[in-house]
Amino acid sequence: MIKEGDLVVIWIDSRRIYLVKVDPQKRFSSDKGYIDMSNLIGKEYGERISLSTGREAFVLKPTPFDIYRGLKRPTQVLYPKDVAYILYMIGAKPGSTVVEAGTGSGFLTISMAYFLGESSKIITYDVRDDTQRSAKKNADFLGLADRIIFKLGDVREKIEETDIDAVFFDMPDPWNAVKSAYDSLSPSGSLVVFVPTIIQVEKTFMSMRDLFVDVHAEELMSREYQLKENAVRPKSIGVWHTGYIIYGRKSLKGD
Numbered sequence: 001m002i003k004e005g006d007l008v009v010i011w012i013d014s015r016r017i018y019l020v021k022v023d024p025q026k027r028f029s030s031d032k033g034y035i036d037m038s039n040l041i042g043k044e045y046g047e048r049i050s051l052s053t054g055r056e057a058f059v060l061k062p063t064p065f066d067i068y069r070g071l072k073r074p075t076q077v078l079y080p081k082d083v084a085y086i087l088y089m090i091g092a093k094p095g096s097t098v099v100e101a102g103t104g105s106g107f108l109t110i111s112m113a114y115f116l117g118e119s120s121k122i123i124t125y126d127v128r129d130d131t132q133r134s135a136k137k138n139a140d141f142l143g144l145a146d147r148i149i150f151k152l153g154d155v156r157e158k159i160e161e162t163d164i165d166a167v168f169f170d171m172p173d174p175w176n177a178v179k180s181a182y183d184s185l186s187p188s189g190s191l192v193v194f195v196p197t198i199i200q201v202e203k204t205f206m207s208m209r210d211l212f213v214d215v216h217a218e219e220l221m222s223r224e225y226q227l228k229e230n231a232v233r234p235k236s237i238g239v240w241h242t243g244y245i246i247y248g249r250k251s252l253k254g255d
């Protein structure tokens, strides 16, 4: 049952999906009508609601996908398809300690906090104070900020933590931070790098190949389908390129 302070999704149609925190003093408004949020309290997730215009909507339980759609984003963020695979690659599990740079809008940070749970430690670095503040706001809004340590710093110079299970970079020149990752990781720990161009893949690979084993690069593609009677087919518009994922595990050959 929905109560004050819960996060809910108000789903009107496939282009109008809103992530909101239930505050009985506030009103949810959209171009299709409004509803006083006090009317959401006591409803079950999945229930149909009626907006001021009579337009029907549904109140749903948020998933990370809704968080991704509803997040405030001052920077480019990772796409869910890439985040899901990255979590799988690093073997993320409750209790893991992970270092990340840059924080950006915090979408990966928040996803890690969500999936790794309360016993994990996520340390996220960024050189920019403004993006970190907005990522922290996102994490606060979702009630996940206490699982995350936000640090202002340049990972090319140093990562302060050691014995880390996995390091993840989404920044313009990750090759300049590979040695910092190496020094911070525990033996066999994973380094995962996300970059949007092939030149960056090559530079990253060259900087990893002597320090890491099992180094490889991949690109994931996802295609959404139009669901319409007698016309089910791939959508004509979509996101065709996000970036490349480079992976390697710390070997002891560089020590």
Ligand SMILES: C[S@@+](CC[C@H](N)C(=O)[O-])C[C@H]1O[C@@H](n2cnc3c(N)ncnc32)[C@H](O)[C@@H]1O
Pocket (backbone or CB within 6 Å): 075, 076, 077, 078, 101, 102, 103, 104, 105, 106, 107, 108, 109, 125, 126, 127, 128, 131, 153, 154, 155, 156, 170, 171, 172, 173
């Ligand atoms: C594309 S954004 C990261 C987006 C993030 N992965 C997300 O999903 O929201 C890149 C971030 O890297 C930060 N950055 C760039 N160079 C850095 C460095 N040397 N150390 C730490 N952060 C850095 C930038 O300030 C920027 O906020």
